[in-house]
Amino acid sequence: GAVVSQHPSWVICKSGTSVKIECRSLDFQATTMFWYRQFPKQSLMLMATSNEGSKATYEQGVEKDKFLINHASLTLSTLTVTSAHPEDSSFYICSASPRAGGPREQYFGPGTRLTVT
């Protein structure tokens, strides 16, 4: 149980284009999902919290107009990188928690490798 998938697993796009990444919880519902970014040989950094039915909450320094988040249902969140630039190239990972409340663990998707040329 507690499986999270991401699509695509990797994508290459040209500078200036937009890319959408999907995150799905396959066997549970998640009112909240999280988006992280990981640069090579570094740790995961939280970008934003995706809330079903409401606006996402972004961490300080993350541009909300550049990284559009839509939590369309209890099992799907999408991250759209708009007008991508080479510095946006990174490993993007989502997570979700299967518990409705109380202390809870988070399960991660397999990640999406974005390369902007």
Add this chain to the structure above:
Amino acid sequence: GQQLNQSPQSMFIQEGEDVSMNCTSSSIFNTWLWYKQEPGEGPVLLIALYKAGELTSNGRLTAQFGITRKDSFLNISASIPSDVGIYFCAGLDSGGGADGLTFGKGTHLIIQP
């Protein structure tokens, strides 16, 4: 924001040896989680800790939630080649709210045959 200090940064050990790594924080966490990440993949949850002083095992892995709630350690006994990877600690400071995790910088475990 909060920061986690994870050590050591890397470990070079022989197969069969025991491994110990830890994380400390300048502030209190209510939940500590330990993950393992392999290249090109997302982190996989190993152990979750919810109470100060809690000691939890998962096979050859044992982790403890420090009494002060500002630290945690992970031990791996009798290491095997498939233990190779990067281990991350992560803290959650809310009891049940929708907050993202704060990650340590990782411990890169390398096992020499």
